[in-house]
Structure formats: structure tokens, C-alpha cells
Amino acid sequence: MIKLLSSFVLILCITGIVLPVSSSSVMWLPPAGFQRGTNFVHANLVLEINGLLQPSEGIREALILLPDPDPGFPITVPGTDIALISPPGRGVILVKMIIPYYEYPGIMMVYRDVTNVTQEHALTVSRKVGIDGKFIECDGFMHIEGKKSELWIENKSGTINFDLINRPNGLEDAPSITPTIEECERIALGYLESTGLMEREIESVMTLEGERGYYLGPNNTSTLISSCYQVIFSRDLNKTRVVGDSIRIEICGNGDIIELDKDWPPYAPYKEYPIITTEEAYEHFLGLDVVNMYEKVIGSMSRERYLKYGENTREMMPLTVNVTKIDLVYYGRDTHASGLLRPAYEFTYDFILDNRTEPGMMYLPAVPELGKLEEWLA
Numbered sequence: 001m002i003k004l005l006s007s008f009v010l011i012l013c014i015t016g017i018v019l020p021v022s023s024s025s026v027m028w029l030p031p032a033g034f035q036r037g038t039n040f041v042h043a044n045l046v047l048e049i050n051g052l053l054q055p056s057e058g059i060r061e062a063l064i065l066l067p068d069p070d071p072g073f074p075i076t077v078p079g080t081d082i083a084l085i086s087p088p089g090r091g092v093i094l095v096k097m098i099i100p101y102y103e104y105p106g107i108m109m110v111y112r113d114v115t116n117v118t119q120e121h122a123l124t125v126s127r128k129v130g131i132d133g134k135f136i137e138c139d140g141f142m143h144i145e146g147k148k149s150e151l152w153i154e155n156k157s158g159t160i161n162f163d164l165i166n167r168p169n170g171l172e173d174a175p176s177i178t179p180t181i182e183e184c185e186r187i188a189l190g191y192l193e194s195t196g197l198m199e200r201e202i203e204s205v206m207t208l209e210g211e212r213g214y215y216l217g218p219n220n221t222s223t224l225i226s227s228c229y230q231v232i233f234s235r236d237l238n239k240t241r242v243v244g245d246s247i248r249i250e251i252c253g254n255g256d257i258i259e260l261d262k263d264w265p266p267y268a269p270y271k272e273y274p275i276i277t278t279e280e281a282y283e284h285f286l287g288l289d290v291v292n293m294y295e296k297v298i299g300s301m302s303r304e305r306y307l308k309y310g311e312n313t314r315e316m317m318p319l320t321v322n323v324t325k326i327d328l329v330y331y332g333r334d335t336h337a338s339g340l341l342r343p344a345y346e347f348t349y350d351f352i353l354d355n356r357t358e359p360g361m362m363y364l365p366a367v368p369e370l371g372k373l374e375e376w377l378a
Contacts, residue, residue, distance in 0.1 A: 073085050073086040073092075074086075074095075074286035074287065081096060081097045081098075082094055082095065082096050083095045083096075083286050085286050085287070085290070087288070087289035087290075087291065093290065093291070093320075093321055094320045094321065095285075095286060095290070095320075095321045095323065096320065096321070096322050096323065097282065097323050098322050098323065098324060099323065099324060099325060099326065101277070101278045101279050101282070101326075102278050102326060102328075103277075103278075104275065104277075104278065104328045105275075106274055106275065107272050107273065107274050107275065108240075108272065108273060108275050108328075108343045108366070108367075109238070109269055109270070109271075109272050110270045110271055110272070110273055110340055110341065110342055110343070110367065110370065111237070111267035111268060111269060111270055111330075111340065111341040112267065112268050112269075112270040112339060112340060112341075113265045113266075113267060113335050113336065113339050113340070113341065114265075114266050114267065114268045115156070115157060115158040115265045115266060115336075116158075117142065117153055117154070117155050117156075117158050119135065119137075119142065121153075121158075122135065122142040122144065122151075122153050123135065123144070125151065125153060125160060125197075126144040126151050128195040128196050128197060129149065129151060129162050129195055129197075129260070130146075130149070130195075131144050131145070131146040131149055131150070131151050131162075132146055133145045133146040133147075133150075137155075140154060140155050140156065141153065141154055141155065142155065145165075147166075148164060148165060148166060148167070149162060149163060149164050149165060150162070150163055150165055156336060157263065157265065157336040158265055158266075159261070159262065159263045160260065160261065160262040160263075161259075161260070161261050161262075162259065162260040162261075163258070163259050164256065164257070164258045164259070167256070167258065172252065172253045172254060172256070173211075173213070173226035173227060173228055173252040173253035174225065174226060174253055175224055175225075175226070175227045177253045177254055178226075178227045178228065178229070178251075178252060178253050179229070179251060179255050181207045181229060183255070184207055184229040184231055184251045185205055185207055185231055187231075187251055187255050187257070188205075188231035188233075188249040188251065188257075189205075191249060191257055191260075192233075192247070192249075197247070197260075197262065199233075199235070199247070199264055201235050201236050201237060201242075201264075202233045202234070202235065202236070202247075203234050203235055203236030203241055203242075204233070204234050204236075205231060205232070205233055206231070206232045206234070207229055207230070207231050207232075208229065208230050208232065209227070209228075209229060209230070210227075210228035210229050210230040210250045210251070210252070211226070211227070211228045211250070211252070212224065212226070212227055212228075213225050213226035213227070226252075226253070227252075228250055228251060228252035228253075228258065229250070229251050230248055230249065230250045230251070231248070231249045231250075231251065232246055232247070232248050233246060233247040233248075233249075234246055235264065235332075237267065237330055237341075240328065240329060240330055240343075241327070241329045241330070242329070242330045242332045242341070243329050243330065243331050243332055243333060243344070243346065243363070244263070244331065244332030244333035244335070245263055245264050245265065245332045246261075246262075246263060246264075247260070247261070247262045247263075247264060248260070248261040248262075265332075265335060265336070265341075267341055270340065273343075273367040273369070273370070274367075275328075275343055275366040275367055276366055276367075276368065278326050278345065281326065281345040281347075281364050281366065282323070282326070284364055285323075285345075285347055285362065285364060288362065288364075290321050290349065290360065290362065291351075291360075292360075292362065294351065294358070294360055320351070320352040320353070321349050321350070321351060321352070321360070322349055322350045322352060323347060323348075323349045324348050324349055324350060325346075325347075325348035325349075326345055326346070326347055326348075327345070327346040327348075328343060328344075328345060328346075328366065329343070329344055329345075329346045329363075330342065330343060330344070331343075331344035331363050331365075338371075340370065342365060342366070342367055342370055342371075343365075343366040343367055344363045344364060344365055344366055345363070345364045345366055346361065346362075346363055347361065347362045347363070347364065348360075348361050349361070349362075
């Protein structure tokens with residue numbers, strides 16, 4: 001530990017939260033090799049000395065080198081729930097746990113994907129959705145086309161896609177004849193029941209906006225002339241949500257079902273495995289690049305800061321990441337490739353830069369022996 005030049009009491013204000021750092025002249029500092037002038041200081045970090053708020057530059061100037069050995073990242077700030085991480089090439093990111101750790105069962109079943117797509121299966125599905133047409137197999141798909149609709153089934157995954165064809169989209173989808181959200185949910189459920197495509201493992205139903213058509217008028221005015229809704233069913237397996245498996249039904253004017261996508265593989269028990277705790281998962285989370293595919297989002301936040309403050313601003317980092325939720329789920333988005341449905345921890349968090357907040361999400365395997373603990377795409 002390095003003593004500051006002053007014996008004043010220091011307080012760090014991080015995103016509006018006042019945290020005591022030390023009641024003496026000793027303050028925690030970053031490890032050796034951490035140079036002055038780096039982008040460690042968050043825009044919302046201020047130094048309070050004798051009741052006066054000092055600019056964040058004052059904190060940056062207080063950051064001086066520590067002697068070796070370098071403890072490396074991640075680093076936990078003593079007396080707080082804050083950790084610092086430094087993914088390669090990104091500077092320093094402040095990570096804060098704002099929720100308690102949850103306790104989950106120590107053992108979970110891992111499942112096998114037992115999808116087996118045959119011509120008989122494809123014909124059965126086509127009859128369920130009302131298609132009586134020619135069967136064609138090409139490019140890894142089975143395709144059956146009727147007079148008003150067509151069906152595609154992927155051989156490997158069993159994913160189903162049903163579409164209406166030769167329908168004058170827009171002309172039959174005026175907002176005045178499009179069902180309401182509540183009506184769309186009832187129509188979708190009735191359709192699954194009547195076709196035999198209903199699944200007993202449905203965990204939740206969500207309705208979102210679907211296709212929208214607008215008439216562009218003078219002076220850049222627009223008028224909504226057609227609208228649809230999509231109803232999405234998500235999956236639950238032994239009371240655990242399955243990420244990636246879903247049924248999506250798009251409903252337009254007059255209650256027409258214009259499209260159905262179903263990715264709902266059959267699973268069979270494979271083997272029970274012990275899972276890591278949420279505390280262990282968080283430690284692995286701190287070792288990852290939490291920015292990942294959010295580069296454009298964070299980049300736009302950084303650009304707004306640059307346009308506001310000019311050359312005096314930090315280029316991109318540091319960034320505060322508030323972890324707001326950790327859920328135990330089954331991760332099904334790579335099941336078709338791996339053949340296994342594996343437990344994972346779903347981290348939900350917020351990026352905070354200045355006064356702007358953007359959401360983020362990341363998945364971590366809960367069974368390390370089934371694969372390297374690394375980030376999976378959200």
C-alpha cells in the first residue's frame with residue numbers, strides 16, 4: 001500500500017453512490033505498472049476533501065506506481081463490492097455487484113439433443129400446417145410447397161419454418177383489421193393446439209411488434225398503413241429456462257398466420273454434473289471481456305462524450321459495469337453444434353458512462369468440465 005501525500009479523509013463517489021475508501025492516510029491503489037495519465041478515472045469519480053468536491057483529475061494524479069510484484073487483474077477493492085478488470089486493449093473497467101449471490105442446486109442434469117429428421121417426420125409436420133405438396137430435399141433442408149404456403153425443415157437441427165406465399169403483404173394488414181396483442185396471443189395458442197405443434201414445456205409467452213408498413217408523405221411525414229404482431233413462446237425444462245429454444249408466430253390482418261418458426265429440439269437425459277456456485281461464476285465473469293459485442297454501443301457512448309467535452313475526455317474507458325442479475329439457465333443456442341444442452345449462468349448488467357446506461361448480457365458455462373469457461377454470445 002502507498003500513502004497519499006495528504007491525510008485527509010477520502011470518499012469515492014461512483015455513479016452516485018458514496019463509498020468510504022479509507023479513514024486514514026492510506027488509500028488502495030492499482031498495481032505496479034499502472035501509469036499516470038491512463039484512463040482509469042471514471043467521469044463520475046470525484047474526490048471529496050473537507051467537504052469540497054475535487055475534479056476527477058485529482059484522483060488520477062493520485063494514482064502512482066506500486067512496487068512489484070504486480071498482482072494483476074481482476075483486482076478487488078478492499079472494503080467494497082467493486083472489482084477492476086482490464087481486458088486486453090481496453091483499459092480498466094469498474095465492475096460492481098449490486099445484488100446478493102443466489103444459491104442454486106449443486107447438481108444439474110445435462111441433456112442430449114436427439115433430433116432425428118426423416119421424410120416421414122417432414123410429411124407429418126406438413127400435414128399439421130395444412131400443406132399438401134411436393135417433397136424436395138436440397139442443401140440440408142426438406143422443402144414442401146403448397147399453393148398458398150411452404151414449409152422448410154433443417155435436417156440437422158429439425159428447425160421448422162412455415163410461410164404463407166403469394167399473399168399481398170400490406171394490402172391485407174391494415175391496422176384496423178389487425179388483432180390486438182391479447183387477441184394475437186389467443187390466436188397463436190389456438191393455432192398451436194389445432195395443428196398439434198403445442199409443447200407442454202412452454203414457459204412464457206411474449207408479444208412484440210412484427211412487420212410494419214408506412215406511407216411516406218410530404219415533409220417526411222409517415223402514416224402506418226399495415227401492422228403485424230409476433231408471439232414468442234419460450235421453453236422451460238425441469239423449471240429451468242432454456243435460452244435459444246422458441247416458437248415464433250407472426251400474425252397479421254384478419255388474424256392470418258403468415259409465418260411460424262419453431263426451434264424446439266427433443267432432449268434426452270445425458271448425465272448429472274456438479275455446477276459451480278454463483279460466486280465462482282462471478283470470478284470467471286471478472287476474467288472476461290464484458291464489452292464483447294457491445295463495441296458499437298459503447299463506442300457511440302464514447303463519441304457522445306467526445307462531442308460534448310472535446311479532447312479533454314477519456315477516449316472510451318473506463319466504464320462502470322453494474323451486475324444486476326444472475327440466473328441459472330440451460331443454454332440451447334449451441335446445442336445443434338455440440339449435441340448437448342448445458343447449464344449456464346446468465347449475467348445481466350448495465351454499462352454506465354456519465355449519465356447514460358446501456359444493458360448487456362453474457363453467458364457462462366456452469367459445468368467447466370464440459371468446455372472451457374469462456375463467454376458465449378448473448
